Amino acid sequence: MPDTLQAAARAPKDRQAQIADTARALLDAEGPQALTMRRIAGALGIKAPSLYKHVPDKAALEALVVAAGFAELASTLAAAAADGAGHADGPGKLAAIASAYRAYAVARPHLYRLMTQQPLRRDLLPAGLEARAAQPLAEAAGYDEARARAMWAFAHGMVSLEIDGRFPPQADLDQAWRAGLAAFAPPGATQRKIAED
Amino acid sequence: MPDTLQAAARAPKDRQAQIADTARALLDAEGPQALTMRRIAGALGIKAPSLYKHVPDKAALEALVVAAGFAELASTLAAAAADGAGHADGPGKLAAIASAYRAYAVARPHLYRLMTQQPLRRDLLPAGLEARAAQPLAEAAGYDEARARAMWAFAHGMVSLEIDGRFPPQADLDQAWRAGLAAFAPPGATQRKIAED
DNA sequence: GTCTATACCCGGATAGAC
DNA sequence: GTCTATCCGGGTATAGAC
Numbered sequence: 001m002p003d004t005l006q007a008a009a010r011a012p013k014d015r016q017a018q019i020a021d022t023a024r025a026l027l028d029a030e031g032p033q034a035l036t037m038r039r040i041a042g043a044l045g046i047k048a049p050s051l052y053k054h055v056p057d058k059a060a061l062e063a064l065v066v067a068a069g070f071a072e073l074a075s076t077l078a079a080a081a082a083d084g085a086g087h088a089d090g091p092g093k094l095a096a097i098a099s100a101y102r103a104y105a106v107a108r109p110h111l112y113r114l115m116t117q118q119p120l121r122r123d124l125l126p127a128g129l130e131a132r133a134a135q136p137l138a139e140a141a142g143y144d145e146a147r148a149r150a151m152w153a154f155a156h157g158m159v160s161l162e163i164d165g166r167f168p169p170q171a172d173l174d175q176a177w178r179a180g181l182a183a184f185a186p187p188g189a190t191q192r193k194i195a196e197d
Numbered sequence: 198m199p200d201t202l203q204a205a206a207r208a209p210k211d212r213q214a215q216i217a218d219t220a221r222a223l224l225d226a227e228g229p230q231a232l233t234m235r236r237i238a239g240a241l242g243i244k245a246p247s248l249y250k251h252v253p254d255k256a257a258l259e260a261l262v263v264a265a266g267f268a269e270l271a272s273t274l275a276a277a278a279a280d281g282a283g284h285a286d287g288p289g290k291l292a293a294i295a296s297a298y299r300a301y302a303v304a305r306p307h308l309y310r311l312m313t314q315q316p317l318r319r320d321l322l323p324a325g326l327e328a329r330a331a332q333p334l335a336e337a338a339g340y341d342e343a344r345a346r347a348m349w350a351f352a353h354g355m356v357s358l359e360i361d362g363r364f365p366p367q368a369d370l371d372q373a374w375r376a377g378l379a380a381f382a383p384p385g386a387t388q389r390k391i392a393e394d
Numbered sequence: 395g396t397c398t399a400t401a402c403c404c405g406g407a408t409a410g411a412c
Numbered sequence: 413g414t415c416t417a418t419c420c421g422g423g424t425a426t427a428g429a430c
Contacts, residue, residue, distance in 0.1 A: 015395095037424065049425075050396050058424070117314070119362035149368060150351065150377035157354025158347070165316035171346060180347035183380040212413095234406065246408075247414050255406070 005029065005043055015054045019044065020064035027065065027110045035062070062114065063124035069108075069115045070125070074133040076100050081136040094140045094151075095181055101155050102162075102177070109163035116156065147184075154180045202226065206241050212251045216241065217261035224262065224307045232259070259311065260321035266305075266312045267322070271330040273297050278333040291337045291348075292378055298352050299359075299374070306360035313353065344381075351377045 008021035022043050026034045037048040037058060055061045077100055084096025105112040122130065134148075137155075141148035158177060161167055167176075205218035219240045223231045234245040234255060252258045274297055281293025302309040319327065331345075334352075338345035355374060358364055364373075 036422085038422090046395085047397065049398085049427095052425070053395055116363065117357075117361055144376070146369065146372040146376040149364065149370075149373035150355070150380065153354030153358055153373065153377065154347065154351040155354070156358060157350030157352070160314075160357060161350055161353060164314055166313065167346065172343065173346075175343040176346035176350065179341070179343040180350065183347065233404085235404095243413085244415065245406085246416085249407075250413055 008043075016064060019051065019054060019061065020068055023061060024065050024068060024111065027114065028108055031110045032114065037061075059121070060124065063121050065111070066115050066121070067125050067129065069111050070129050070133050073101075073104055073115075074129065074135075076104055077133065077136040081140070094185065097136050097140055098155055098177065098181055102159055105159040106163060112159065112163065116160075151184050154184065202240055213261060216248065216251060216258065217265055220258060221262050221265060221308065224311065225305055228307045229311065234258075256318070257321065260318050262308070263312050263318070264322050264326065266308050267326050267330050270298075270301055270312075271326065271332075273301050274330065274333040278337070291382065294333050294337055295352055295374065295378055299356055302356040303360060309356065309360065313357075348381050351381065 005022065005025040008018065008025045013021075019040065023035060023040050026039055026043055037051055040061070041048040041051050051061070055064070077097055080096045080100030081093055084093040086092075120130070134152075137152060138145075138148050141151055158173070158180065162173060167173060202219065202222040205215065205222045210218075216237065220232060220237050223236055223240055234248055237258070238245040238248050248258070252261070274294055277293045277297030278290055281290040283289075317327065331349075334349060335342075335345050338348055355370070355377065359370060364370060
């Protein structure tokens with residue numbers, strides 16, 4: 001996506017956000033090997049040393065990308081939760097969140113890995129952002145922390161194995177998701193629905 | 198563990214296995230940054246170019262390490278399954294496998310990542326090894342592939358988030374494991390046990 | 395806020411002598 | 413099967429001019 005890249009490099013935002021957007025576009029398009037100071041600077045039409053006038057070091061630059069990713073994910077999940085609530089209060093909402101989570105990760109595997117496969121630099125993240133991203137799932141888990149963490153692990157595991165190409169080629173991933181979601185669905189939620197009919 | 202390293206470098210096996218063992222010890226001790234041809238050769242008391250007389254390239258060397266890891270994991274899980282069967286056929290076996298899986302990964306996080314966070318080079322893996330490692334879980338899932346994949350995803354997600362330091366510091370991981378295992382336990386397995394008493 | 399020049403580190407891999 | 417010498421690539425980051 002050179003269009004995305006050029007758009008990010010041209011946008012008239014403050015320079016830090018512009019740098020983060022460019023880095024993100026580069027990461028999406030070419031993966032982590034492309035996330036170097038030279039490449040990012042090049043995409044912005046400047047030289048690598050100039051970046052250090054706007055960002056202290058590479059870790060800070062990556063933190064900007066990660067933070068933007070979590071903000072985006074939080075919005076996506078919140079929208080999915082609101083949408084899923086309309087259908088069938090119980091399992092519909094959880095399924096909607098799961099589906100949005102998977103879609104987010106699969107569409108940007110490199111960013112997803114950057115966001116999840118290393119210790120979170122919470123000191124470089126806007127306050128409350130992590131909680132905002134976790135909120136929809138926390139609510140779907142009835143604010144049971146252990147349950148929420150188990151559900152998150154399931155989703156993260158499914159997504160990680162998918163984007164890392166670990167499932168056999170012919171594996172039916174939709175079916176695996178359904179099996180997991182059924183296991184985690186509030187006991188009786190589906191059955192009650194059926195019994196009522 | 199310099200002892201492990203020296204032992205690996207001295208063992209009188211064929212040279213390929215010796216190289217793989219040394220690489221593995223280096224990986225366990227210092228992480229992936231240490232897994233370079235120069236470092237591995239150095240630990241063996243030779244120079245980097247000499248390695249190419251025994252291994253075609255670095256990818257092949259890594260494949261040897263990964264293969265050894267899966268053989269080890271397969272044995273560990275099989276033993277845990279046999280052990281867990283003794284207690285309470287249903288949930289006891291699954292819990293035993295999960296516990297062994299977690300212990301394996303947490304004890305060697307760098308190796309676990311090397312084994313799971315990249316596409317599996319099945320062409321460089323001994324035939325049947327992947328299936329052997331998956332067998333205990335497949336059986337515990339009643340040979341329901343979707344269910345087995347969901348359970349694997351849960352376990353992989355829990356382990357990945359733990360070794361990547363993503364859970365909040367005060368999170369109770371044992372409780373999260375119990376919540377997940379309870380969700381995946383064959384419906385009625387625990388209840389039946391309780392009802393029988 | 396950008397540049398050039400550069401320091402300093404690292405990596406995988408090959409050629410050819412012994 | 414080991415060595416030395418080397419190629420060729422890459423990375424983060426700083427100094428100092430403009």
